[in-house]
Amino acid sequence: MSATRRITYREAVREALREALLRDPRVFLMGEDVGRYGGAYACSSGLLAEFGEERIRDTPLSESAFVGAGIGAAIGGMRPIVEVMTINFSLLALDQIVNNAATLRHMSGGQIAVPVVIRMATGAGRQLAAQHSHSLECWYAHVPGIRAVAPATIADARGMLWTALQEPNPVVIFEHATLYSDEGEVPAGGEFAVDIDRAAIRRAGADLSLITYGGSLKKALAAAETLAGERIDCEVIDLRTLRPLDEETLLASVRRTHRALIVDEGWRSGSLAGEIAARIAEQAFFDLDAPVRRVCSAEVPIPYPRHLEEAATPQVDTIVAAARGLMRR
Amino acid sequence: MSIAATFEIEYLQYLDPEGKPVRKDFPEFTRDLDHMVELYKLMVSTRVFDTKSIALQRTGKLGTYASCLGHEAAHVGIGSAMRREDVLAPSYREYGAQLYRGVQPREVYLYWGGDERGNDFQNAPKHDFAWSVPIGTQCLHAAGAALAFKIRGEQRVAVCTIGDGGSSKGDFYGAINIAGAQNLPLVAVIVNNQWAISVPRRIQTGAKTLAQKGLAAGLFAIQVDGNDIIAVRKAMDDALARARSGQGGTVIEAVTYRLGDHTTADDARRYRSEAEVKEAWTRDPVKRLRAWLESKKAWDAKKEEAWKAECEAWMDEEVNAYLKTRAQPVEAMFDYLYAELPADLAQQREQAIALERGH
Numbered sequence: 095m096s097a098t099r100r101i102t103y104r105e106a107v108r109e110a111l112r113e114a115l116l117r118d119p120r121v122f123l124m125g126e127d128v129g130r131y132g133g134a135y136a137c138s139s140g141l142l143a144e145f146g147e148e149r150i151r152d153t154p155l156s157e158s159a160f161v162g163a164g165i166g167a168a169i170g171g172m173r174p175i176v177e178v179m180t181i182n183f184s185l186l187a188l189d190q191i192v193n194n195a196a197t198l199r200h201m202s203g204g205q206i207a208v209p210v211v212i213r214m215a216t217g218a219g220r221q222l223a224a225q226h227s228h229s230l231e232c233w234y235a236h237v238p239g240i241r242a243v244a245p246a247t248i249a250d251a252r253g254m255l256w257t258a259l260q261e262p263n264p265v266v267i268f269e270h271a272t273l274y275s276d277e278g279e280v281p282a283g284g285e286f287a288v289d290i291d292r293a294a295i296r297r298a299g300a301d302l303s304l305i306t307y308g309g310s311l312k313k314a315l316a317a318a319e320t321l322a323g324e325r326i327d328c329e330v331i332d333l334r335t336l337r338p339l340d341e342e343t344l345l346a347s348v349r350r351t352h353r354a355l356i357v358d359e360g361w362r363s364g365s366l367a368g369e370i371a372a373r374i375a376e377q378a379f380f381d382l383d384a385p386v387r388r389v390c391s392a393e394v395p396i397p398y399p400r401h402l403e404e405a406a407t408p409q410v411d412t413i414v415a416a417a418r419g420l421m422r423r
Numbered sequence: 424m425s426i427a428a429t430f431e432i433e434y435l436q437y438l439d440p441e442g443k444p445v446r447k448d449f450p451e452f453t454r455d456l457d458h459m460v461e462l463y464k465l466m467v468s469t470r471v472f473d474t475k476s477i478a479l480q481r482t483g484k485l486g487t488y489a490s491c492l493g494h495e496a497a498h499v500g501i502g503s504a505m506r507r508e509d510v511l512a513p514s515y516r517e518y519g520a521q522l523y524r525g526v527q528p529r530e531v532y533l534y535w536g537g538d539e540r541g542n543d544f545q546n547a548p549k550h551d552f553a554w555s556v557p558i559g560t561q562c563l564h565a566a567g568a569a570l571a572f573k574i575r576g577e578q579r580v581a582v583c584t585i586g587d588g589g590s591s592k593g594d595f596y597g598a599i600n601i602a603g604a605q606n607l608p609l610v611a612v613i614v615n616n617q618w619a620i621s622v623p624r625r626i627q628t629g630a631k632t633l634a635q636k637g638l639a640a641g642l643f644a645i646q647v648d649g650n651d652i653i654a655v656r657k658a659m660d661d662a663l664a665r666a667r668s669g670q671g672g673t674v675i676e677a678v679t680y681r682l683g684d685h686t687t688a689d690d691a692r693r694y695r696s697e698a699e700v701k702e703a704w705t706r707d708p709v710k711r712l713r714a715w716l717e718s719k720k721a722w723d724a725k726k727e728e729a730w731k732a733e734c735e736a737w738m739d740e741e742v743n744a745y746l747k748t749r750a751q752p753v754e755a756m757f758d759y760l761y762a763e764l765p766a767d768l769a770q771q772r773e774q775a776i777a778l779e780r781g782h
Contacts, residue, residue, distance in 0.1 A: 130694035131621030154627045155558060155588035155619050182557075186592075221486060223537065225556050363767075392771050394756040398486065398537030405753050405775055412778070 097282035104274040106252035107137040107213075111175065113286070114259055115145050118173055121259065124151035124160055125177030134179045135215055135274050161187035161212065165195050165264075168210035173259050181216040181268065182228050195264040196239030211258045212266045216244075217309045217359055218407050219272040224395030227403070229359040231268050231308070232366040235336040242336040243290050244268040246311035248278030250334060253288030261290075268336075270309030270359075293340040295347065299329035302417055303347040305370060306357040307333035310408055314357050317413035326421050336366060344370065345378050352383040353420050357408050362390035389416045432632050435658055436648035440706045442714025450657045456721040462503055462652055463712050463722065464730055466495040469519040470709060471734035472528050473683075475742060479532065480687040484746065488535045489516040493650075493682030496708030497614050499523060500655025500677075504663055505582055512552040512565035512583040517614075520584070524548060528738060532745035539759070540751075559589040562598035562611060569607035569672070580608045580666040588619020590636060591627050599674055603641030608666035610659070611637070611674045614649060616681035621694040637674025649677030650708035680706065753779040 101109070114121045123138060129152040132139025142150040153160040157178055164176035178184045184191070191212065198206045218227035234242045241263055245251040251269065258265040280286065296311065297318050306314040311332050318328035329347050333339065348354045354374050358367035371386040392406040437453075439445050453459060473492055479485035491498060498519025505511060511520060518531060525546035533541030534554060542553040552568075555561035565583035572579040585595055590613050602609035613633045617624045630636065637644030643665065647654040655677055662673035680703040684691045691700075716722035757764055757772040764772060 126619075127621045129621070132693070152622050152626050154591035155622065156591045156593060158593055159591070221537065223556070392756065392775060393768055394760055397756045398539075399750060402751065402753060402756050405779065406756055 098279040099282050100277050101248060101252075101280055102274065103248050103251045103269070103276050103278070104135060104137055106248045106280060107255070107269065107274075108139070108141070110252050110255035110286070111138060111141060112144070114173075114175065114255055115141070115149060117256075118259065120171065120173040121175060122149040122151060122167075122172065123175045123177060124153050124164060126153060126155060126160075126179050128152060128177050133177060135269075135271065137274075138177070157183050157186035158190055162190040162194070164210050164212070165190060165198075165208055168208050168264075169198070169206055174210050175255070175259075176210060176212045178212060178214040180226060180271070181214045181230050182226050184212075184214050185230075191234070191240070191264070191266070192237050196237050199263070200239065207262045208264045209259070209262050210264050211255065212264065213255075214266070214268060215271040216268045217270040217272060218391070218396045218403060219309065221398055221400055221403060222271075223398040227396035229391065231336055232358075232360050232364070232369070234266050235366055235369075237337070239263065240337060241265045241290070242268065243334060244270070244308040244336055246270070246273070246308050246332050246334070248276065249280050249286075250288055252280045253286045254290055256287040257290045268308060272309050276312070290335050291340065293334050293343040294332045295329060295343070296332045297328065297330040299327040299351065301327040301351055302329065302353040302355060302420060303344070303351045304328045304330045304355050304357065304413070304417070305333065305344060305347075306330070307336060307366075308359070310357045310359050313408060313410050313413060316410045317417065320410065320414050321417050324418070326417060328417065339370070339373070341373055341377070345374070348374055348378045349381045352381055354382070354386045355389065355413070355417055355420055356386065357389045357413055359391055359407055361393045362388060363393060365390055384420050384422075387416050387420050389413050430635065430638050432634050432638075432644060432646050434646045434648075435654045436651050437653040437657070438651045438711055438715055440650075440711060442711045442718065450653065450660070452656065452660070453653055456716070456719055459712075459716060460721055462499055462656075463709075463716055465499050465503075465519065465523055466652070466709050466712065467727075467730055468734040468737065469495050469499065469522055471731065472518060472522070472531075472738055475528075475738045476532065476535065477683075477687060479742065480535075485532060485535050486537050487686050487688045489686045490683035491516045491518050493680050493703070493708065494614060494616060495519050496652035496712065497612070497649040497655050497677040497679050500652045501582065501584065501612055501659055504656050504659030505580070506663075507548055508577075508579050509663070510548075510550055510552065510565065510568045510579065510581045512561040512568070512581060513554060514558070514561060514584055514586060514589065515554045515556055517584050521547065521551075524551060528741035529744040529748075532742065533748060536745065538748065538751060540748075559585055559592035559594035561585075562589075562595050565611070566598040566601050566607060566609055569602060569609040569666075570605065572608055573605070578667045580610055580663050582610045582612065582663075584612045584614055586619060587613060587615040587617065587624050587627055587633060588622060589613075590633050596636070596640070599637055599640035599642055599672070602672040606669065606671050608669070609672035610662045610666055611642075611672070612659075613674065613676045614679060615676050616679050618681050618685065618691070618695065620685045620689060621691075623695075632676055634674055634676035640674070642671060643673040644676075645673070646676040646678060649679030650706050650711060652708065652712055679708070682707075
């Protein structure tokens with residue numbers, strides 16, 4: 095086994111940014127408060143001092159403006175990494191992302207590539223209230239022309255950025271806001287880049303496929319531990335890439351376990367969980383021993399008070415309860 | 424060469440940082456010293472309120488809070504110029520304007536404590552808008568309110584406030600542009616406090632002033648010393664009068680300084696120098712008006728002490744009322760979503776209540 099070291103998710107993102115800036119002169123970072131402030135989640139702290147204002151660019155306060163400029167710079171031969179402070183603010187840039195980045199290759203008959211990487215924090219759990227706690231990843235996963243990835247582990251936070259930068263299409267990276275201070279293992283040296291095509295089985299199991307991504311992965315793994323004590327053996331699948339979905343891994347797992355529980359912090363109606371459930375129903379219906387279940391967020395604006403925020407979002411005990419229900423225990 | 428158009432931006436100031444007049448033509452309202460004392464008292468109580476809010480946050484009794492330290496002249500100047508029937512569409516730190524309009528400190532505490540019932544104002548006009556945490560969206564809502572006033576032939580004005588950072592947003596330009604194109608009674612105040620979190624004013628725009636953005640939209644535009652309440656109030660009075668009489672909207676840039684952090688979640692020492700902040704304190708708006716009032720024999724140290732004690736007592740009362748407010752039950756998160764809850768959500772509501780009881 096190769097050597098590893100422990101770093102935080104935040105450090106992993108920072109190292110990945112630094113590596114990209116060192117390796118590729120076309121790479122630059124821009125967004126709100128990425129320079130002096132070091133990023134709202136401190137992912138870029140220290141980079142301004144090391145790389146200077148040309149490559150670590152604080153921008154005017156306009157998401158549409160700096161995402162649009164990032165798209166333009168990508169078309170113009172650069173490899174911009176655009177940090178949108180959070181997914182909530184990315185709504186201001188939706189026209190640029192959905193109507194421009196995702197369509198320009200098509201609209202130009204293949205003349206224009208948009209190799210931009212857009213990073214944003216997502217999700218609830220930090221008591222930031224309704225307007226700062228959205229989990230809208232599925233909106234992006236809905237859009238052809240975009241690749242959407244969600245690093246749920248430290249190694250993926252370290253490795254997905256470089257892979258995303260090699261992609262000739264726009265990539266949106268979702269970093270769940272509750273992960274930044276978590277610690278985990280990354281390779282001690284050498285190549286960090288990871289594949290962003292396949293989902294990962296984070297825990298092998300025989301009784302039930304627990305399918306999730308991003309900030310919900312750790313909850314799903316904790317639930318799987320609890321359930322193991324009740325002799326329910328969960329397989330935990332981390333989607334990693336939300337578009338395109340790695341159907342093969344999902345379906346193979348469900349065909350082994352015959353039960354599927356999807357954990358998705360998004361709202362249930364029109365969710366990614368709904369899409370996954372539909373694909374399982376379409377392609378593995380006769381392999382199922384029970385109906386597919388979902389644990390999603392309550393369909394309300396995410397509340398601010400902790401007790402209500404917790405009640406509104408997937409938690410370990412709600413996942414455990416749903417799994418028990420699925421096993422009819 | 425022919426010139427298509429020429430413009431200039433007036434800078435308005437009456438009091439220098441020491442509270443000494445820099446011009447003679449003081450506006451009429453400044454003759455009413457009782458009123459000027461009222462304005463000063465509200466600036467002081469706003470500051471006492473602000474200090475209390477930060478203390479509450481630091482002791483874990485309040486969530487993230489956006490301080491208004493240093494903005495008192497701008498905010499009270501805005502609020503005091505408006506009529507009750509006008510609409511205020513604030514961003515999230517204009518407490519001085521809101522307190523003037525009757526918002527209670529306990530309501531502000533509730534809001535920043537994570538309880539949206541704080542936006543259900545008991546004394547302030549119900550038609551005033553809620554705090555707008557998204558940056559700049561309130562400007563378009565204010566333009567819409569102004570449009571409604573115009574359509575209904577009402578002599579009311581919509582006032583929105585935004586920061587220097589927010590003025591880079593498309594929503595801001597969209598709002599002032601439609602106000603100019605349709606001659607709407609809108610007054611947009613850019614409270615330029617020099618810092619959008621860590622991003623300084625120079626990075627927001629290459630324009631010399633933020634006020635001149637109003638010219639591009641066909642509005643009146645003026646820059647004022649935002650730490651001089653007389654200047655803010657005069658510009659507001661003029662702008663409101665013009666808007667009320669159908670002569671068009673105005674962009675006012677109130678130049679001030681954010682003496683505190685962006686919010687309690689921020690630490691401004693990370694990106695700006697102590698020397699800069701220290702220098703900004705020499706332009707403190709509260710000190711300035713106090714010096715002027717004292718020169719007019721309308722205020723003194725004894726009054727200052729008495730009023731501060733009164734403010735402390737008032738805020739203690741407000742804090743107690745806030746802390747005594749009962750937390751909302753779990754079903755509250757469904758209860759303000761639709762006028763009537765759809766069946767599928769009613770089911771989720773029942774499930775949430777059942778889960779809560781199960782614990």
